Amino acid sequence: MQALPLQTGSFIFIAGYLGSLLIIGWFASRQRRGRSLGDYYLGGRGMGLWVLMLTLFATQYSGNALFGFTGQAYRVGFTWLAILHSMIAVVAGYLLFAPRLQGLSRQHHFVTPNDYIEYRFPSKALSVLVALCLMVVLINYVLAQLKVMGLMLAGLSGGQIDAFWGVVVLAIIMMIYSTMGGMRSVAWTDTIQGAMMLMGFILIAIIIERDMGGWSPAFAQLREIAPAKLAPPDGRGAVTWFSTVILIGIGASVYPQAIQRIYAARSIDTLRQSLAGMAVLPLFAVVVVLALGFVAIARFPGLEGSAADQVMAMIMRDVLNTGWFGHAVVTVLLGAILAALMSTADSALLSLSSIFAKDVYGKYLRPAASDSECARAGQWWAWIILGVLVWVSTQENLTLYRLFVLKFEILLQIAPAFYLGVNFRSLRATPITLGLVTGLCVAVGGWSLGWMPFGLHPGTVGLLCNVWMVVSVHYVCTFGKPQNQRSH
């Protein structure tokens, strides 16, 4: 890959942006009002409408949204519009449990997703299993972001920036500001990063019209060179589309870092209004990213497999050659990509740190530890795990979409504990535990074998088995008992 001929102004802009994150981190650390885990990991539970909406947006739309979605749109064509429905379905999923969960979190001072699980289903086996699943998912999530950071730095600098050292520098900046202010600095930097990403999406729309000849000529060319990518899906493809909406719509709604933002909302009304905003954003953000992928099919034909993930970088190189405006656009877009990667990775790391601090260290390793000791242990854990992941990110060789899907296969199996737990008060721990184990075996086993019956993702099949097991065991356990003994 050839280097992007960036000028000094671009580097100053990027350096200024990274520096501003450190300043925000320092400022957030000055705003801390105590040493409690709730203050550090949930920002004192006082997140307002705009901060909450932009932090949810920045957390939900990762580097994958810019590189992975564009690459997948290039690979499979218009049937990848499934992701548009999926990103709206995520918010629909939230509405089925988040407002009630927020109320419970205020009453019972939840900090981690597992706090709710323990309150609702008092079972040590279930809480350990959920904590393990969440940690695996978060590690996978951070790994995916680091991998894209490495690809981006090495690719765009044409090998001038070493992927490993580039990722190390970004990771250190990210860790410094999140260690200083916890959720407050992560959410505040997410606000800047979310705004930057929105600006990036607007610029992508401008690029398509100004530098790539517009939608219509590209679609006309597309019809000539790759008509299959304009065709509707066949029967199996339609099933995969539906499965994708279930997989991402339900799976992403139980991201641990998103659940912690539900806890951190100032009020239920703030949460609802933020979710309403989140339901509208995909209509713009996802549509322009997909359009870029579609237009790129006509512009750069013939890319196969993971090479398609590079279309964003190829487009940026083309835009750079169009004068000063092109330079300005690419510079802001680079900032937006960095923002997407860092905002997702820092949220996942903070969540990982909180789960270790509260669910592992404070519960099993040192039950007598104070809140500040637990928080410090969580911070150390985050630094160590990030160090290991930076190294692993330069070794792995999976395509971005595959990493993206793996975490949903697991997350989807945790969803019934939240969705059913909040809505069905008579449900007990045994059915949920057995359902989770069944779902995980089917999903992870199916994923490793590349199994997709009728076009359904292994995670979706796992969820069906999971829910079937929950319902069956629940009825067996409560069979013959009077209604009043079934209630929680």
Add this chain to the structure above:
Amino acid sequence: MTQHLKYRGRWSALVLLTVLSGIPWYWPENDFGWQTWLVPGWVWVTLIAAIVLSALVVWGALRGWPDEPSE
């Protein structure tokens, strides 16, 4: 069925129907259908379904469920 499940159930059924109507499973294979601005008809149907889905979710979010606590 309790009241809150009834409200969520009806709304979820509407969401599911909208998602299903946005998936072009009913469209003939290898047929782009009519086109507007060179974009195939089935893509427009999918985009309109996405707008309806978004509107349904916004409505659900702002209206809330009658049994839920609010401020």
